[in-house]
Amino acid sequence: MLLAALLPDCPFPLPDLEISGLKLDSRKIATGDAFIAVPGAEVDGRDYIQPAIAAGASVVLADMDQWTHGELEGVPLIGVPNLATEISHIAGRFYQQPDSEIRLIGVTGTNGKTTVSHLVAQLWQALEPTAAVLGTLGSGVLPVLLPETNTTPDAVTVQQRLASFVAEGAKTVAMEVSSHALVQARVEALHFDTLIATNVTRDHLDYHGNMENYVAAKARLFTDFPARVRILNADDALVAAWGNADDHWYSMNSSKIGEKNTLVASDISYTNSGTRMVLHWHEQQISVVSPLLGDFNVANLLAALLSPLASGFSLTFAAALVPQLQSVAGRMETFTAPNKPLVLVDYAHTPDALEQVLLAARRHCSGKLWCVFGCGGDRDRGKRPQMGEVASRLADHAVVTDDNPRTEAPETIIKDIISGMPNGSVYTAMPGRAKAVRETIVNANENDVVVCAGKGHETYQVIGTKVHDYDERALVAEILGGSQ
Incomplete structure (x- = not known):
């Protein structure tokens, strides 16, 4: 060109x-x-x-x-x-405006972006193939993903990936839009067909400085980017403030049944193999069973289902796909073996995400609930005691260990976490994440549940300035004898 x-x-x-x-x-x-x-x-x-x-x-x-x-x-x-804000436009011209050739769905929020984007892609793959994803777990046309360095890549890479998806025949792309990407104008030139907001809780304050700036960064997707369909979580006060009467909403509050353009889940019950609920949309209601675990995955499912519903598909048609939807790697991923505890591996690394995961895990636990977790070094120190408080309140035994300590001393990070735990809390401080995971699983009984939080899908650990191989999912499978 x-x-x-x-x-x-x-x-x-x-x-x-x-x-x-x-x-x-x-x-x-x-x-x-x-x-x-x-x-x-x-x-x-x-x-x-x-x-x-x-x-x-x-x-x-x-x-x-x-x-x-x-x-x-x-x-x-x-x-x-202002070249930084122009890069997305320049790259869009170079790659022939690929967003004009696809249904581009942008997902933002603190928690749930990855799961929602993958569920959206799975739904559209079944409804109108082909679908692709771009986000934390990588990018590609389903089911093959290539790793990405950032949740939302740089402005040039975003346009290049979209052009590749178009060349591969994709009709729909579901992409995660991070707060960093919105501040740094990585998606500035994109034209979204659909926008989805999950929730906003504390995260990335080391970058944004305070919650006000963080919320404003997320809100940009809904204030600065027009879209044909806007989907918001009615149960999150910060997200709900971005919407209006013409938007599409989802809720787990039965009082909202019958409200305009609102998808509601009621009569929710949980088993070790999934979640049963009744979906309400306009004048319809249908009972479904989802293989996904946890309250937050009910919300994630509702957000994803609204994408085809808002585009004219019937609830009957969309609901029929629910049993086929698969969980995402490292997101409430279950690992089991005979006479061993149930182990859940999840990416939860914020106070709210950890609380949601532990509340969900408790529903599937008849014994003791263990939580193995840490916090990242060189990042927001303020959330460390908050996560300590959550783990001590909701788990029977918290095992505080490393996450990605980076250049901070692991003992310092662990001390910060423990400072948020009330006197009398049951916890073990154990530097060395692999050791902590192994010993916790070995010491847990078969009726117990062990939550390994913070690493999820990641296959590395940053210690000092070096990146070390560490795959928690593989480690858990090995400890349990390879059963999943």
Whole structure:
């Protein structure tokens, strides 16, 4: 694509250059690429302009206060104002606006984004194949996913992934939209067909500074991005404030049965193999059994089901798909073996998520409820005592261990967590996550439930500045003898 087509608002003539690719990382430059140099959270891309040129960049687009043009070592250097917010638009033009070719569904919220996006993709895969996902567990056309570094990739990668999905025949893409992505304009040029909001609770305050900023970041998806369908959780006060009478809502409050455009679950009951409920939508009601465990997965299911319902599919048609929906790796994932405790592996790493997981686990526990968890180092310290309080209140025995300690001493993080536990709490402090998981499962009885919270699908642990292999799902399966 010609450079001029990428920058239609440029006020001066541009060189007649054919651009073969867009790169934000100078180490990934190939001959003919445009290097996009913007300041980031940790490094400033403008410090790597010369290495990018040496690697073969044909042009450099650099963040500047105003439009400028010049040359460096014979390579055009174009200054672009507010370049960080323009990257999504530039990449959209380069990849031929792939969002216009698909039903793009954006999911935001503190907890539930991954599960909801995967359930949405599974539903549309059954209704109108093919469907793809983009988020925490990776990206790809179902069922094959490739790993991603971030929940929502950078603005160039997002557009590139969407273009790949279009090329593979996808009709629907369900993507997670993180608060970081909304602040950093990674999805700025996207046109969403449907938006879904799950809930908002404390998370990422190390980045956003306070809850007000965090909530505002999440709310951007509903204030700044028009969509044909908007789906919100009526049971979450912060999320509900973003909606209006024309939106679609979901609730587990039976008093909302019959309200306009509201999907409600009532008569909810739980077993070790799933959850039974009655769905209410307009004048219809249907009893369904979901293989997913926990109250929060009822909410996640409702959010996902509203996507086809709001597009005209009947409740009867959508409800028939519920038994086929599969849980997501590392999200209330169950591991069992004869004469062994039930083990649940979940990604819960916020106070609210941990509370929801433990409440759900208690429903399936006839013995003692154990909770193995930690908190990340170099991150929001304020949530550590809050998670300690939740674990001590809802579990019979809390085992406080490492998560990703990063450059903090694990003992310091554990001490912060324990500071939130009231006197008399039953807990064990055990640095070394693998050891903590193993000893807890070995010491638990067959009627007990062990919740391993915080790592979920992840296959690594960050200790110091090094990334170590650590797959909690594989470890649990090995401890239980390979049964799942």
